[in-house]
Amino acid sequence: MxxxxxxxxxxxxxGVFVVFSGTAGADPNRDTKGAVDAATLDELIDQFPPRPRLAAQQMLAKYGPPQEATSEQFIWHNVGPFKLITVTKAEHPHDFPLPHMDYLEHTIDYRVPAEKAAALAAYDGSLTFDRTRGEMSARCDLEGHNILTLNLAHDIVRGKTDTEGARESFGRIVVEDTMGKHPPYVEALQFDPPTKSTEFSDKPxxxxxxxxxxxxxxxxxxxxxxxxxxxxxxxxxxxxxxxxxxxxxxxxxxxxxxxxxxxxxxxxxxxxxxxxxxxxxxxxxxxxxxxxxxxxxxxxxxxxxxxxxxxxxxxxxxxxxxxx
Known part of the structure; x- marks a missing residue:
């Protein structure tokens, strides 16, 4: 040809042819554009089981109304340091570091190096990442423990710790948190999520x-x-x-x-x-x-x-x- x-x-x-932790009070910088109206939100929240309902109420109190709300989940966009916060009606059992249910997820922009993928997967099954979209997410029952998950994942990527070290630290820090010691790794992200594009389109x-x-x-x-x-x-x-x-x-x-x-x-x-x-x-x-x-x-x-x-x-x- x-x-x-x-x-x-x-x-x-x-011609052919998408136990609350941290500082109390609502986020003053939250984006309420496109937020769901209060009446609809109240009706949907009432349909959630007690634990996810509590998480939704805590996120609502801290970040204001979500930008997306259905009978199955609520999603907040670009609140605090997070790209997304999701509360689901569905609860999934998770026994690390001790038995609980997962229904609260925090997502940040983050580029996971391919060589660190296996270590992160072995560290915590409720830590997920999408290298194409450039995102990393932690899913648990408490915001503080999701923050902890992300902080230790970042330490693995930086080489500051390994899988076993991160798992041991997670258990120890959760005990400290339970005792009211307010560990920094539970209080806030110890790093700033990237501001530049973290997407990775790969190659043909x-x-x-x-x-x-x-x-x-x-x-x-x-x-x-x-x-x-x-x-x-x-x-x-x-x-x-x-x-x-x-x-x-x-x-x-x-x-x-x-x-x-x-x-x-x-x-x-x-x-x-x-x-x-x-x-x-x-x-x-x-x-x-x-x-x-x-x-x-x-x-x-x-x-x-x-x-x-x-x-x-x-x-x-x-x-x-x-x-x-």
């Missing part, structure tokens, strides 16, 4: 994969072929996703067979396009326009998903005919 042919092919296909492993425009050099961004390759790849991927969805529907045998055929053909098209880029030395660039095509494909497929049976089949065939 030549560059000229590639451009023509792209042009033809473009499929040969010839597109790269995001922000990751490419200026000269590469000027290459029209790079964007065309990305367009063709995205068009084929949109078709693959639509065919895969069709394969899960209760459509007629003819529609299912057609979807299966398109799935194979456009899957092959993805691989051929990536290989072409490798042959001509051009890395596909996912520009804003290419991203918009990805979004458009999601919108169009989203309109089909609520349909079922014959209505889905008819709408799917119609969309494919228009696209081809």
């Amino acid at each position: 030549t560059t000229k042919t590639l451009s023509v092919y792209a042009g033809l296909l473009l 492993v499929i040969p010839g994969s597109p790269k995001r425009a922000a990751e490419m050099e200026t000269e590469a961004k000027k290459s029209g072929d790079a964007e065309v390759l990305a367009f063709v790849t995205m068009i084929n991927l949109n078709e693959v996703l639509a065919a895969a969805q069709a394969g899960t529907e209760k459509a007629s045998p003819q529609v299912l067979e057609y979807a299966k055929k398109l799935h194979k053909e456009h899957g092959k098209g993805v691989q051929e396009t990536l290989k072409l880029g490798q042959r001509i030395g051009v890395t596909p660039i996912e520009t804003a326009a290419v991203t918009q095509l990805r979004i458009k494909g999601a919108e169009e497929l989203g309109a089909l998903v609520p349909l079922d049976g014959e209505p889905f089949g008819a709408a799917y065939i119609d969309a494919m005919i228009k696209g081809h």
Whole structure:
């Protein structure tokens, strides 16, 4: 496939398609924008079991009304040093450092190094992290113990302690807290969560994969072929996703067979396009326009998903005919 042919092919296909601890009193810097109204909040809180209800009332007293509230959970955004605070109706048994129930979670922005992931996982099963989003969370029954969890996790990452040392310290500090000694590790975070982006998008492993425009050099961004390759790849991927969805529907045998055929053909098209880029030395660039095509494909497929049976089949065939 030549560059000229590639451009023509792209042009033809473009028609397709989230025991209270610390200082008492409400946070004066809390963000109440978008907060849930009091009447709704009271009604929802009353539906929670006693322990999660207590946690919700404590967070409400300290941070004000949450920005999100459902029958299953309350979520506060950007309060104190935390990115999120979540109280869930569901309670989960957790026996470290002694038996209790987990239902209160505190999340911060934090980049966990890959080499520390195993140590953190072994330290506390209720400590979780998402390296892609750049977040670390602690889940317990008390805010102070979540703060303790995060402080010791930070010490592991810095190399100040190891898994066993952190677990021993956790138990000792909880005893001190129980005795009213107010350990600093329970009172407040002993570090400032990062203010710069902690997200980690990782890197492609499929040969010839597109790269995001922000990751490419200026000269590469000027290459029209790079964007065309990305367009063709995205068009084929949109078709693959639509065919895969069709394969899960209760459509007629003819529609299912057609979807299966398109799935194979456009899957092959993805691989051929990536290989072409490798042959001509051009890395596909996912520009804003290419991203918009990805979004458009999601919108169009989203309109089909609520349909079922014959209505889905008819709408799917119609969309494919228009696209081809």
